[in-house]
Amino acid sequence: MRKILVFLRDYKKESVLGPLFKLLEASFELLVPLVMAAIIDVGIKQGDRGYILKMCGVLILLAVIGLTCSITAQFFAAKAAVGFAAKLRHALFAHIQSLSYTEMDEIGTSTMITRMTSDVNQVQSGVNMVLRLFLRSPFIVFGAMVMAFTIDVKAALIFVVAIPVLAVVVFGIIMITIPLFKKVQAGLDEVLGITRENLSGSRVIRAFHKEEEEIEAFYEHNQTLTSLQLYVGKISALMNPLTYVIINAALIALIWTGALRVDKGFISQGEVVALVNYMSQILIELVKLANLIVTVTKAVACGNRIESVLSLHGSMEDGKEEAGAEAADYAVVFDRVSMRYKGAGAEAVSDISLKVKRGETIGVIGGTGSGKSTVVQLIPRFYDVSGGVVCVNGRDVREYKLEKLRERIGIVPQKAVLFAGSIRENMQWGKRNATDEEIWEALTVAQAREFVEKKEGMLDAGIEQGGRNLSGGQRQRLTIARALVGRPEILILDDSASALDYATDAALRRAIREMKNAPTVFIVSQRAASILHADQILVLDDGEVNGLGRHEELLKTCEVYREIYYSQFSKEEEVCGQ
C-alpha cells in the first residue's frame, strides 16, 4: 500500500490542507462543551440571561467556522483522492502495457482488469475517507482526553484507561478482518472470471446446452463469496456493540468519580456535564471511525493487490540502440537459437539457425506445437531467447529499443483482433497519421479493398469491439492490411491466412511480392500451398529444424515435409499444379 501512495505526491498540498482544515473544524468542536459548561456554571447559577445569549452567539460562530473549514476540507480531500485515483489508473495502465508477453501469460487478463477498475475505486474511496476522517477522529478522541485533563486530572484518568482499550478493540478487529477481505476479493475475482468466460463462450455453452450447469457452477462460487462476506460481516459487526459497551462503562465510572469529586468540592456540576459531553463526543467519533475502518480495510487490501501488480517487473530489459545498421546483408539471422517458456519443462524450440536475405520469403511449416509461432515471435522480441542470438539487420534484437525494433516489423497474429473504432483508426495502428492513400494501398494488397469499399462510409465504417461485426476472413484481411500500412521491412504472417480461401490467399501473396520495396516475409502456415514458392522453407518438428531449403529440395530430402505436402495434394494435382 505504501508504494502506491506516492501517487498522492502531486496532491501534497491537498492532502495536507484537507486534514488540516478537518483538524481546525475539530478543534472548534472541542470548545463547544466548555462553552456549555460555562453556560451552566455561570449563566444558570447566576441567572445571567445576557451571558447565556452571548455564549449562544459564540456557539453559532463556532458552527459557522466549522462549516467553512469542513467544506474546504471535503473539497481538498475529494480533489486529492480523485486525482490520486486517476494517476494510479494511469500508472497501472502504463505499467501493464510495459509488461512482456511472459508476464501477461502469467497474470491473466481478468485479474488485471479488476485491478484497474474496482480495486482502484475502492482505494480511491479509502483515500478520500482517510483524508477526511482518519486524522479528525483520533484528534477528537485525544483532544477530548486533553480537555478532560484541563477540567480534572483524576476524572481524566478514566479517559486514559478507556481510550487504549478502545484502540485495542478497534485495531484488533481490523487486524482480523484485513486478510479476510483479501479472501472476499479473491472470491469476487472468481465470480468475475466465470462471467467473462461465459460471455466469450456463449456459443459453445449453448451448443452443449450447458447453461444450467454453468449457472450451477456460478451459484456455487457466488455462494462461497456470500458466505465469506457473511463471515467477515459477522466479525465487523462486533465493532459497534463492543465500542458502545466500553464507552458506556467509562461513562458510568465517570459519573461515579464525578460524584465523588463534586462532593469533595474539586469540580462543579457544569464540569461534570462537560466531561460527560466529551465522553459522548468520543463515542460519536468512534462510531464513525468504526464504520470507516471497514472501507479503509478494504481499500488497503485492494491497494496491496494493485501494488503487487505494480511491483511485478517486466522480465525484458529494453535495449538502447535507436537505429539499426542498415547495411547488413541479412535481414534476419537466427544463430543456434533456443527458447524455453517460463515455467515450461522443455524448450519450445532448440538450436534453430537460419539466415534470411533482404526481400526473401521464408515459409515456416510443421506440426501443431512444433514451435512455428515461437520462432517468428522471437524476431520482434516478444519473448527473449534462452540461448543463441536473433539478429535483425545484423544487430542482436536485444540491443534495439523495442519500439524501434517493432517499427520495422509488421506482424499479423494468429488471432485476428481488431479494435472498436473506424476502419481508418484500426489501420492507423500500423502507422500513425497514415494517409487515406496509404491505407487504401495496404487494403488493396491485403485483398480487403473490395469489401471495405462496399461498407457504408468505407474507411469510416465502424468496427465493433473485437471486430464482431466482421466475418473471420474479413478480420484477417484487415489485420494483414494493418500490418502493411506501416510499410514494414519485415512482415510476419503467423498462420494468419487460415480463414482465407485459396484464391484470396494466393492473390495476397502475389500482391505482397509485387509491392514496391517488398518486405522480407515470414509465412507461418499449415498449408503447403501457402509456402510452396518461398525462397526458403523451414520445416520444424517438435521444436527442432527438420529441413531447410526450397520446395523441390525438401520434397526429395525431407520426410516430414513430404508427408505434409502429400497430405494436402494428391500426386495428380501436384502435376497439374506445376
Place this chain on the structure above:
Amino acid sequence: MKQSEKKRSQRETLSKVFRYIKKYWFYLILSIILAAVSVVLTLYVPILTGDAIDYIIEEGFVEFGPILAILKKMAVVVLFTAVAQWVMNICNNKMTYHVVRDIRMEAFEKIEHLPLAYLDSNSHGDIVSRVIADVDQFAEGLLMGFTQFFTGVVTILGTLFFMLAINIKITFVVVLITPLSFVVAAFIAKKTFSMFQLQSKTRGEQTALIDEMIGNQKVVQAFCHEREAMEQFDEINERLKKCSLRAIFYSSTTNPSTRFINSLVYAGVGVTGALAAIRAVSGFSVGDLSCFLSYANQYTKPFNEISGVITELQNALACAARIFELIEEEPEVSDAQDAVSLKHVDGSVDLEHVYFSYTPKQRLIEDFNLNVKPGQRIAIVGPTGCGKTTLINLLMRFYDTDKGQIVVSAHPIRSLTRESLRSAYGMVLQETWLKHASIRENISMGKPEATEEEIIAAAKAAHAHGFIKRLSNGYDTVIGEDGGSLSQGQKQLLCITRVMLCLPPMLILDEATSSIDTRTELRIQNAFARMMKGRTSFIVAHRLSTIREADIILVMKDGHIIEQGNHEELLAGGGFYANLYNSQFAK
C-alpha cells in the same frame, strides 16, 4: 418533466429492489425490531445520566445511594443495547449479501439466456462491469441503507418522544430547526444523482477500453500502440477524474452542511434550556439540560446519517438500474409451450425460403432453400464473408430466421426444444473456446458421465491424447483463462475431442481444422470420416481436399447460394467454384 421521469425510474428501481428483499422479510422484521430496541435503550442512557447528574449538585450535596442505583441500571441497559446491535448487524449482513447474491445469480442466468444477438452486439467488458462492479457498489449502498436507515428513523422518533416527555418547548426548538437538514440533504442528493450517473457511465466506458486494450495487449505491443492506447485511456481517465470530483465533492458537502445544522440545534437547545433552567419552569433541571444536549446530538446525527445514506443510495440505485437493465433484457424467445424434444434424428434438414439479416439495413440471406437428406455431407464454400457462419447461427438456432423455416427430421425447429435441437449437432467452431477447468472436464462437456476409457478413446481418435499426456498433469491439467498456454492447434484438437466423445447425429464443422497441421489433420480427417458416416454434416472449410468428397457443395456469395452440386458437376459447370478450385495453385 425530465425530473419527474427520473424520479419515477428511481422509484421503479427501488420497488424492484424491494422485491428482492421481500424474500428475507424475517431478517428485515427482526432487524427493524432490534433497531427499535437498541435505539430506545440507547436513548434511555442519557436520561439516566441526567438523573444521576441531578444528584450531583455541589460540594457536600451529592447523594451516592440513588446514583449507585442509577448506574447499575445503566450497566444493564448498555449490555442489552450492545447485544441487540450485534444481532441487528448480523441480520443486515445476511439480508444484504443474500439479496446481492440473488441479483448476481439472476444477472448471470440472464446472460445464459440472452439472445446471442445481444451478446454479440454489446461490449463484454460493460456486461462484466454490471455484474461485478455495479452489484458490488449496490451491495455497499444497500448495507449502509439497512444499518443506518432504520436506526436513524427510529432514533428520530424515539428522541422526539423522550424529549416531549421532558420539555415541550425546547423540543419545538429542535423540531423546527432540524428539518432544514433534510431539505439541504435532499437538495444535494437531487443535484448529485445525475453526476453519479455520469460517473457510472464514464466508468463503464473506461472498463470497456481496458477490457479491449489489456485483453489484446499482445497486439497492442506488437504495433507499439501503447502510446495511443495510453492517450485514449488518459482522455477517458481525465473525464472520469472531472466527473468523479464533481460527484464526490458535491455529495460530500452533505455531511458538513447537516452537521452545521446540528450545531445550530445544539446552540438553540443550550440557550432555551439554560433560560428555562433559570426560570426553573416545570422543574427543568441541569440534568435535564445535559440529557437534552445529548439528545440534540443524537437527534440530528441520524439526519446526517440518513442524508449520507440517501446519497449513497442514489449511487446504489444508479448501479442497480444498470443491473436491472441487464436482468430485464428480453431473453431468447423461450421454447414454444408445446415444444417437443427431438428424439429420433434421421438427419434430414430442410431450409425453406429462409430470410435472415443481422440488421434490417443490410439484407443478408434471402429466399434460401436447401434440402439435405439423411447422412449427406454438405460443404459450404465461398469467399470470406459470404454468410457461411450465418448459416450455422441459423441451423443451431443461435439466431432465428426472419422469414421461412428450417425443418429438422420433419420438425420445424421452432417447434423443438433448443436443448434437443442443439444436442443433435456436434459443433467445432473456428474460434476455439475452452473452459477454465481441467482437460477432462472440457472434453466431457457434452457427456459428463463419460468413463475414463471413453475420454481417452475420444482423445486418441482426435489425436489429442499425445500432447495431453505430455502436459504436467495429463488429463487433470487445468486450462488457464482463454485456453492459457495451449497453442491454437492444441485447443482445436480439444474442441474436436469434445465432439468425438458425444458423437451427435449431425455435425457442424466450421474451419474446424484450420490451425492443425495437415499431417495431424489427415488423421483427424479419417476419424471424422468414420464419425461422419451416416451422419448429416455441414462443413465450412477452405480446404478443397475436404470439400471434394461432399455430397452437396454449396457455393455461397453475398448470402445467396450461387451454385449447388457435387465436385464434378460444379467443375464441369465452369462457374465460380471451378474458378476457385483452379486458383488453388495460382502463383
